[in-house]
Amino acid sequence: MLRRRPTRPAPTAPAPADGTLRVPTAGTVVALELDGVDRAWRSRVEAQNGPDLVVVAPTRPMGPPILPDPGRGVTLGWPTELGYLEAQAELTATTDQDIATWDLTVRRSALSQRRSAFRLETRLSLHLGVERPDELSATTRNLSEGGLACEVSGRPDLEAGARVSLCLELPDGEVDAAGRVVRAVPMVPDGLELGVAFEDLEKTVVERLRQYVFEEQLARRAQGVR
The missing domain is CATH 2.40.10.220 (predicted glycosyltransferase like domains)
Structure with a gap:
């Protein structure tokens, strides 16, 4: 179980040069896209342990949080000093407590937009x-x-x-x-x-x-x- 941390700004870990998996660190603001849904939500990483993440669940306008069934694919995006990174992840669990969250496991990641184009x-x-x-x-x-x-x-x-x-x-x-x-x-x-x-x-x-x-x-x- 990952322990949630208080909200505070945190830098994204630098992209490794050996091609290993890149994931956003706790506190990073990310874009979430659920497979089959044509929109992106603003979210935040609450905890990170290797490829496993806990992120704040998106919320419907004036409504409850969005809590899909486990097994759905999720794309995360976030900016770094190199450019815009994207990671493909699997939704493994959801919780609906004081802060509704998604548990994700990142499977692969790649640089999708270089810093020079991020304008x-x-x-x-x-x-x-x-x-x-x-x-x-x-x-x-x-x-x-x-x-x-x-x-x-x-x-x-x-x-x-x-x-x-x-x-x-x-x-x-x-x-x-x-x-x-x-x-x-x-x-x-x-x-x-x-x-x-x-x-x-x-x-x-x-x-x-x-x-x-x-x-x-x-x-x-x-x-x-x-």
């Missing part, structure tokens, strides 16, 4: 700091843990290679980062589109960006928005 189209407020008395206000066009594209009003004198400081407004608070302009393209009739690569991000910032992109993609998928 979200999103509109967020952004402040850029450069070597000038004032800072520039911008709006993101897309975001990943490696960088972003944004639109700046006017035609500021920024070129590829310029280093900037960034203050990005995520729903759960601001994120401060440093970056380098890799693309600066004039817009019509006005404005500048910038591509910025992040530099020297702290691990906590990387994890916040990764989780925001993942959870937003999962929420859009649940709403039928790609």
